[in-house]
Amino acid sequence: MIEIEVALLIIIGILLFELIIFIHELGHFITAKLSGVKVNEFALGMGPKIIKFQKGETLYSLRLFPIGGFCSMEGEDEESNDENAFGNKAVWKRMIIVVAGAIMNMILGLVLMAIILAPNKYFASTTIANFADNATSSQSLKVGDEIKSINGYHISTSNDMSFAFATAKSNKLNISVIRDGKQTDLENVVFPTAKSSNNTDIIQLDFKVEAIENNFGNLIVQTFKSTVSIVRMVWASLVGLVTGQFGFNEVAGPIGMTSAISQATASGLESSFGDGLSNLIYVMMVITVNLGIVNLLPLPALDGGRLIFLIIEAIRRKPVKPEHEGYVHAIGMVLLLLLMAVISINDVIRLFS
Numbered sequence: 001m002i003e004i005e006v007a008l009l010i011i012i013g014i015l016l017f018e019l020i021i022f023i024h025e026l027g028h029f030i031t032a033k034l035s036g037v038k039v040n041e042f043a044l045g046m047g048p049k050i051i052k053f054q055k056g057e058t059l060y061s062l063r064l065f066p067i068g069g070f071c072s073m074e075g076e077d078e079e080s081n082d083e084n085a086f087g088n089k090a091v092w093k094r095m096i097i098v099v100a101g102a103i104m105n106m107i108l109g110l111v112l113m114a115i116i117l118a119p120n121k122y123f124a125s126t127t128i129a130n131f132a133d134n135a136t137s138s139q140s141l142k143v144g145d146e147i148k149s150i151n152g153y154h155i156s157t158s159n160d161m162s163f164a165f166a167t168a169k170s171n172k173l174n175i176s177v178i179r180d181g182k183q184t185d186l187e188n189v190v191f192p193t194a195k196s197s198n199n200t201d202i203i204q205l206d207f208k209v210e211a212i213e214n215n216f217g218n219l220i221v222q223t224f225k226s227t228v229s230i231v232r233m234v235w236a237s238l239v240g241l242v243t244g245q246f247g248f249n250e251v252a253g254p255i256g257m258t259s260a261i262s263q264a265t266a267s268g269l270e271s272s273f274g275d276g277l278s279n280l281i282y283v284m285m286v287i288t289v290n291l292g293i294v295n296l297l298p299l300p301a302l303d304g305g306r307l308i309f310l311i312i313e314a315i316r317r318k319p320v321k322p323e324h325e326g327y328v329h330a331i332g333m334v335l336l337l338l339l340m341a342v343i344s345i346n347d348v349i350r351l352f353s
Helices: 002-034 093-115 158-167 218-244 254-269 273-295 303-316 322-352
Strands: 041-056 059-072 122-131 146-150 172-179 182-190 192-195 202-204 205-214
Touching: 002 041, 002 059, 002 093, 002 158, 002 273, 093 218, 093 273, 122 158, 146 158, 158 218, 192 303, 192 322, 205 218, 303 322
Parallel strands: none
Antiparallel strands: 041 059, 122 146, 122 205, 146 172, 172 182, 192 202
16 A cells, blocks of 8 residues: 555655646746747757647647656757747846746745645744753743844744754854844843754753744745745755755765655555645745746856846847847756766765765
8 A cells, every 4th residue: 555655755756856847837838828938848858759730830748757848949059030930039028938937936935835834733932832841942032032043044834933043053042032022132042952863962942932823914925935935945945055055965866866756655654545635745845935036047058048138138239149138048057967966976975975
């Protein structure tokens, strides 16, 4: 029975991953069509075509390998005399088309977050309800304190608290709270620690927070707040990588993500199939938000890189030569593939060690 559940979750995981790619490319497709851009092909998957059909100017195809997809627009990477070519449309329309994929990923993140939160009877707040016996933090914190920031990191949800505690370098934290209607700044609030499997100290929460009842209004609010929380965590993690707060070993590629998905799903299956599915959806929600954010980074070969060239064109009132932009994106793609190769090798080493 467990094997059937695992197989079913693997299939669901593949379908969810393809949904993430489909939604991203659908954003480009819809805005391209609305802008009058000719779409040559809209494909789901990569490799040889399994199913294909032509409708109007566009070839729709389902390909063999469920590892991606694309929306191929006329004149996207080369000059074209077609009046409906991507490069011949107004620069503001092209900007919308370029960012639409990432926006759709964010919208999908909201939907998945709502699906995750909907079954909950209550949501966790950021207001302290009570302390554990012999809680060290109770020397500074009080029942009723609403936590607003930890070590300068703004706290809006319980996920924000978890992230702030997980990334803290010490068990002595600077915490800002709302107490009796006023902001109070507390320094060196001490929390207990425990040893992790790799012998590092992990901060333990020694208090519980108040519950928020799940109703339609609170579900909408918590969905938006929790999704924004994930977006902020992704950005904070990227900044942490650049500044050296997080090491390269903490970066995961496709293999590492697969391992994380497997671990999260297996952990949920220990209690029920529903929990396993919920964990799987949560990881996929994080992935789609990550995809949306990373795609908007101003790096060659990514949508953000293309957006930079469009911004330059809007300022100069003339486009960068297509061959020059093509060289930049080609170099960026090579560097991106090399980075993915290094990360994947690191994933394999970490998997076996």
